[in-house]
Amino acid sequence: MIFFDILFDGFFAAIAAIGFGAISDPPIRSFKFIALLGAVGHACRFCLMNYFQVDIAVASFVSALIIGFGSLWLGGKIYCPTTVLYIPALLPMIPGKFAYNTVFAQIMFLQNMDQPILKAKYMEMFFSNGMITFTVIFLLAIGATLPMFIFGKKAYSLTRRFFK
């Protein structure tokens, strides 16, 4: 059952990565690897969070790192820059629900200014959700970019096709 949970998570993450990636017009040949990286990354975060009790920030960072290394490896095969592969793959991991809760808390805070208990509750909700959203997005970007710094020379010449 756990196996199917992980598989489903990866499957839906792959669809999300393809769809959100398609808005930014990637080359056709990159779609299969975008799907693969999106699935592996999100399934990895799902495992870490549900079975190893890792918090969302660290889990996102580790998954982004895996996506980053993966994009470096796969990008060389189809002559695509790493960003073309890893940005769409990261999109399903953007913590949308926390971002929504931040906005929701802000509105409810402004609507309940005269009730101190509710006001404090929504204030706390605003800051904790905003903090998670901000940290996770930052760590996602850092995690996926880190391999590019480690393998600078290789990462910069992935699109070099006619090298003799």
Add this chain to the structure above:
Amino acid sequence: MGICLCNKRNGLRFHNKDIRQSMIRNETTLQQAKFIAEYAAHLMGCGIHTSRVIRNTKRIGEALGFDVKISVFQKSIILTILDNESQHTFSEVIEIPALPISFKHNSELSALSWEAVDSHLNFEQINEKYTQIISAPRMNALLLLLLVGLANASFCRLFKGDWLSMLIVFIATIAGFFVRTQLQKRHINHYIIFIVSAFVASLFSSAALFFNTTSGIALATSVLYLIPGVPLINGVIDIVEGHTLTGITRLANALLLIVCLAIGLSFTLILFKGSLI
């Protein structure tokens, strides 16, 4: 005396010819310099992080026999291009066009810069390939609409929404994305586009409130197709790589778009506040 004059005349004629030749050469060089500037502006316009734009531009300059010095700002690029042969310099300032983000242009134009260096392409070949790449058609609009709808529906699933919520999010996303593309065709201010399409998508998904389903999740995910993920991640990359100015500009733009998204969403939330709590 006479011989001397003749020599002088000859020398003068040669001199004139030299000037004419160097003028012709300068003209083609100027054309090439303008091409390099346009190449850089196009890369920057279609959403590529700054360090790659600089690297690619320098590389394509190298292929044409130039030494390119480049500084990138948020709205314009300044290039100083040194012709290695004649030691003339050209200065170009070019405005960055607002283009839709395109990963296809990113990878193909990067590949073009490598190909220019490795296969020693001449200027006409490079220019022809460049025009070919930037005039290639984008993805079919209908297919894109379907893909985005499916993507957002599966996003809803990832946040533990049920099947009914997924269906509602699918319809809401398609409605919102359709409105967005229609407004974009009419060149309306993109902040307004974001507010309107976030409002439309969340309004459609508020239908979930009338069913026994995970309506909060449906509302939350229906607007997420609008999150400007590419500038957010590019912004962080730029800042980490030291291009702080362009990085912060990208983040500020993305933040403004997210604020617009939140405004559109909050219209719906205020409308249906009673049934949400």
